[in-house]
Every structure is written in structure tokens, then in C-alpha cells.
Amino acid sequence: MILCIAVIADLGRLVSAQGCEPRKGLLKMKVAIIGYGVVGSGVYDILKGNRQGIEKRCGESVDVKYVLDIRDFPDHPQREIFVKDFAAVLSD
Numbered sequence: 001m002i003l004c005i006a007v008i009a010d011l012g013r014l015v016s017a018q019g020c021e022p023r024k025g026l027l028k029m030k031v032a033i034i035g036y037g038v039v040g041s042g043v044y045d046i047l048k049g050n051r052q053g054i055e056k057r058c059g060e061s062v063d064v065k066y067v068l069d070i071r072d073f074p075d076h077p078q079r080e081i082f083v084k085d086f087a088a089v090l091s092d
Helices: 011-017 038-049 051-058 086-090
Strands: 002-005 028-034 061-068
Touching: 028 038, 038 051, 038 061, 051 061, 061 086
Parallel strands: 002 028, 028 061
Antiparallel strands: none
């Protein structure tokens, strides 16, 4: 299952708000970011830049699996994660 994110400020707060206890090393959270504009690219930067802190607070590894956008980003260092079809995200 992939978690689709448009905007999320604090994954640790989200996990604790749902009453989940951290389970270190048991789960891998796969994330799909919908749109790579100002907000989507900011979410990507936050998830990548604060990965260790987020993983420590959530007790799960966080992996940006897809970025869904209609535009091409050929110069992006992780261009292979960009998709244009939502079905690609849903089928994973």
C-alpha cells in the first residue's frame, strides 16, 4: 500500500494522532506525492532532507516511491520515480 501525500507537516504527529506505536524496523512507508509544484516539491525536499528524523519519530522507514505530475523532470536526480499516470501508483 502506498500513502499518497499532497501536504503533510509532521509525519510523527500523524502517526501518534492515529494511536500507532512506533515499530522500529517492521514497516516501510512508501509515499506517492501528487503534483510537483511548490507544495509537492517542498514535501519531497522535507521527506528527503529530514528522512532520519522522520523515521526515528515514526518508527518506520520512509521511501518516496512515486511523484505524479504531468510535466517531465529529465534533470531531476531521481527522475525514475516520476510518473504521469495515476494507475501506476494504484497498481503498486
